[in-house]
Amino acid sequence: MQRFALIGAGFIGSVHAHNLAAHPEIDFKLVYDIDPQRAAALASRHGAKAAATLDQIFGNDGLDAVFIASSTDSHAQNLRLAADARLAALVEKPIDLDLETAKATVAYVERSGIKAMVNFNRRFDRAHAELKELVHSGRIGDLALLQLTSRGPALPPLDYLKNSGGQFLDQAVHFYDLARWISGQDPLQVHAFGSALSAPEIAEFGDVDTSISSLQFPSGAMAQIDCVRHTNYGYDERIEALGSEAMAASERQPSGHVSLFQGQHAQSHGLHGNWFDRVQPTYAASLGAFVQALDEDREVPVTLREGLKSQAIAQAAVRSIATGHSEMIDYSL
Template identity: 80%
Template structure:
């Protein structure tokens, strides 16, 4: 069994705590958070121990891995501590909001030789994975256009948005990663547009709530990603790939799968009320994939370098909105 510590006991930390405790290949040992009471609640609920400090975790010689779900501004520091301690690490995106800091952190971690994975959990959505299989096996021929949609039902709290890094780095980055993963290619240019329509006040700190990103691949293929923070019809996530021999779609998913017919009326389910209900199973699946990599002593499914590439696309998208031009994506480490 892989002995794990969880760093971060907020909402997403509580999700990971549940999955760590439920995974049969994991011995869930420690929980740490700056908010000791919050960490203690999770530790008690899932049978782990409360760590009073990070030092207590990183000095545990029996530990195998850490799950870093702390505040974004601490990801890079905690990755470096894991590297120093020789512990494998699964980290929430981004590695750091500042791309240069993220790059230096990746270089530092790679020199240590530990296995480290960025938690782009949407890769473990069953429908998205089946779409990728159709694309990568040539079932629809040569792909010319990829369409990806992410539309949230409600605007996150403004206090969260202030520190999120903006829509391109917080929301769209998952779909930049999916575009790379599905096609097996790195886009070379991005042209993005963004507006603050639902909450004009977020424009004061440079954020948007509605955006389109157009990606150009070296072979001429295109991808278009639309992201919306607020809808009135539920959480809408879907992907469509158009190829020379056909089209494959990972469809929007309803919250239920039963339709009732009565007389001339038909009642069916709408979409999930929030993003978490739609993608919740992917969190357990991504943890399982990481644990299997540790158990089998092989490379993790999503390396830190891949996380950097998606962040580089997000950075270029932000530049494009500011410049009004297409921007070249710089992947240099």
């Protein structure tokens, strides 16, 4: 049994708490949040105990791992505390919104030798994983083009957007990671375009809600990623991989799989009403992969360094919006 503590009892923390409690190889022991009542309520629902301070987690020799799902501005510090306490760590992205702070944190954690993983959960989507295996097996020939789509049904609250780091660091970064993972290559440069179409007011703090990113890989293959914060037809996530011999696709997924045919009319399900309903299973799968790495004492599936690479692409995309030109991507630690 891996003995876990959870830091963060907000929405995503509650998702992780459910999965921690449900995993058969996890002893879910503690929950900490800056709001003690919220921590106590979440802990009570899942048979854990609330920690009054972070010291009760990082000074506890009865733990093996910590899941960091606290506010973004605390991720780096909590990772450093986990390194000092020799606790394995699974952390929500990003490590820190400031790339230099994130790099320094990764170097610090790597020196400690703990196992630490960034929760790029979409790698654990079954369809995306099958697509990646088709590409790597050579079934589609030489990869020429990746097309990735992420379109959300509703704009997040403005308070969230102001602190999210912007669309490239918050939303598109998942698909930069998928592009790297599926292609097996680190893109050399990115050219990004973006506009605030659904919510012009977010332009006041430098954000966009509709964007396209074009990536070029060392092989000459390319990727295009379109991200939209607000649609009127549901949550749409899909990937196509075009090769020299075939095309493979991880299709958009409907909210149900039964259709009704009656006379000349047909009725079928639309898309999921929100992003969470579409990707919810990937959170449990990601946690399971992390636990398996701990059990088998092997490298975690998504290292902190890989998280840095995807963030470096996002930062280059932000620069591209500002300059209007393609930007080279710097992966140096």
